[in-house]
Amino acid sequence: MISMAASAQTTGVTGLDSLENFIKTTKSGRASFTQVVTSPAKEGQTAKTKTSSGSFEFLRPNRFKFIYKKPFEQSIVADGQTLWLHDVDLNQVTSRKLAQVLNGTPAAVVAAAADLKGLEADFRLTPLPDKGGLQWVQAVPKTREGQLQSIQVGFRSTDKGSELAALEILDSFGQKSVMTFSQFEINPVLSPASFQFKPPSGADVIRQ
Secondary structure, three states, X not given: OOOHHHHHHHOOXXXXXXXXXXXXXXXXXEEEEEEEEEOOOOOOOOXXXXXXXXXXXXXXXXXXXXXXXXXXXXXXXXXXXXXEEEEOOOOEEEXXXXXXXXXXXXXXXXXXXXXXXXXXXHEEEEXXXXXXXXXXXXXXXXXXXXXXEEEEEEEEEEOOEEEEEEEEEEEOOOOEEEXXXXXXXXXXXXXXXXXXXXXXXXXXXXXX
């Protein structure tokens, strides 16, 4: 029996095909993630890495949340209109209009896009060679206003469709962030209400 990964190779499925399939068929998702951020090495020093982990959920369009649990608790929640950032240790909440901050971000690629054509308005999309059993696509923001150089997304072919497996993000300062996803659920039943965020009592709220 040919594995899905092998059949993807033989049928010529590219990362761009996988991205299009993912956007079309995966209207909601849930996964655990691990993120490793590597800062550029300063002269005479080794590069520093920082590892964190948590959970990720999204509901198209424009609703998603990254809940960081280790080593520090932090939440990034988009309710469709507003992006909320909650730093638990500082007891501080920052809110910004989602439309002002979403374009050109990894969340725009994997969680918010309604279709491929909409993505292509903001990104140059290029299929990359398969790597590590995944199909890869690169998204480069068309505007240079943001801090991101490029986003690479890795998909795993399954019998249920294209599964989000990895994100590699390079910013304009040379910092690299690699997110790997596990236990990915395709199209779980998620309520829009679960993406509502209410600042905790006593939190310092900064509206930008």
